[in-house]
Amino acid sequence: MIENPVPWPGGARCAAAITFDIDMDSFLHLEYGDRVPDMVCTTSWLRYDEIAVPRILRIYREFDLRQTFFFPAWCMEQHPAMVELILEDGHEIGHHGYLHENPNQLSREDELYWLQRATEVVNRMTGSKPFGYRAPVYNFSRHTADLLAAEGFLYDATLMANDVPYVIKCESGTLIEIPSHWALDDWPQFAHNIELEYTMTVRSPDEAFAVYEAEFDAAYRHGGLWVAVWHPWHVGRLARADRLVQFIRKVKSMDDVWFATTREIAEHVSRCVDDGSYDPTVVNLPYYTGPIPHDQRPVQIK
Numbered sequence: 144m145i146e147n148p149v150p151w152p153g154g155a156r157c158a159a160a161i162t163f164d165i166d167m168d169s170f171l172h173l174e175y176g177d178r179v180p181d182m183v184c185t186t187s188w189l190r191y192d193e194i195a196v197p198r199i200l201r202i203y204r205e206f207d208l209r210q211t212f213f214f215p216a217w218c219m220e221q222h223p224a225m226v227e228l229i230l231e232d233g234h235e236i237g238h239h240g241y242l243h244e245n246p247n248q249l250s251r252e253d254e255l256y257w258l259q260r261a262t263e264v265v266n267r268m269t270g271s272k273p274f275g276y277r278a279p280v281y282n283f284s285r286h287t288a289d290l291l292a293a294e295g296f297l298y299d300a301t302l303m304a305n306d307v308p309y310v311i312k313c314e315s316g317t318l319i320e321i322p323s324h325w326a327l328d329d330w331p332q333f334a335h336n337i338e339l340e341y342t343m344t345v346r347s348p349d350e351a352f353a354v355y356e357a358e359f360d361a362a363y364r365h366g367g368l369w370v371a372v373w374h375p376w377h378v379g380r381l382a383r384a385d386r387l388v389q390f391i392r393k394v395k396s397m398d399d400v401w402f403a404t405t406r407e408i409a410e411h412v413s414r415c416v417d418d419g420s421y422d423p424t425v426v427n428l429p430y431y432t433g434p435i436p437h438d439q440r441p442v443q444i445k
């Protein structure tokens with residue numbers, strides 16, 4: 144099924160990474176502004192991260208797992224103790240914007256400003272520049288890849304154009320892409336909040352994990368990559384956290400799955416590209432820099 148599987152470390156059949164985006168209530172502020180002080184229930188729904196993140200960290204500790212957390216830098220500043228907890232256990236913190244701003248609604252100049260502002264926070268609070276980036280709400284702009292390459296990022300974990308890691312080429316250099324897709328996201332399964340106008344039918348933990356495990360089983364069969372894009376306030380809720388433990392137990396009992404951080408996966412892929420053991424797909428970005436040329440004749444209406 145996969146034309147060019149990655150030679151995973153230790154002969155593993157596939158690589159797996161659980162990534163949690165710790166957004167808290169960051170994204171409310173730019174979108175709802177003055178209304179936020181009266182959005183108390185929604186804020187509390189999102190602040191469940193304060194319960195869920197320590198819970199997820201305890202689960203990871205039990206299974207001796209090190210994983211990646213993408214964090215809007217404003218949330219890091221608001222919750223330094225949580226950052227400390229994550230770092231103490233050796234997890235990776237990736238860049239996820241400053242206040243969860245939408246890159247594709249910003250000018251190139253403003254996108255760079257927020258990118259650098261958040262990088263400065265990650266650098267100050269973790270002692271290292273971020274290696275990886277995920278665009279808030281997947282809203283990757285025509286400039287994002289180029290800015291990331293210019294700012295020295297190793298990888299991005301936003302895009303969806305392959306089953307396995309690939310290389311993004313842009314004017315300022317290259318990036319490793321660690322792709323995922325909507326079937327591995329938790330919004331479609333659990334996001335029900337009338338105030339935010341998300342009214343998805345809430346799935347049971349088993350129904351949601353049936354989707355995630357179908358993806359995992361296929362990645363395992365075909366030598367692919369499985370990257371979950373989850374949020375603590377969805378998957379960290381009690382019943383789902385129980386189901387998460389069951390899933391991790393299953394994967395950890397298989398000795399040929401490489402559970403790693405997205406940074407470790409990107410570094411491995413980068414080494415394999417350099418030594419010629421992996422021939423990745425190369426995608427030139429941006430796909431477009433403006434509207435495609437098209438026929439200007441008016442459509443005839445009968």
Ligand SMILES: [Zn+2]
Pocket residue numbers: 164166239243279280
């Ligand atoms: Zn987010």
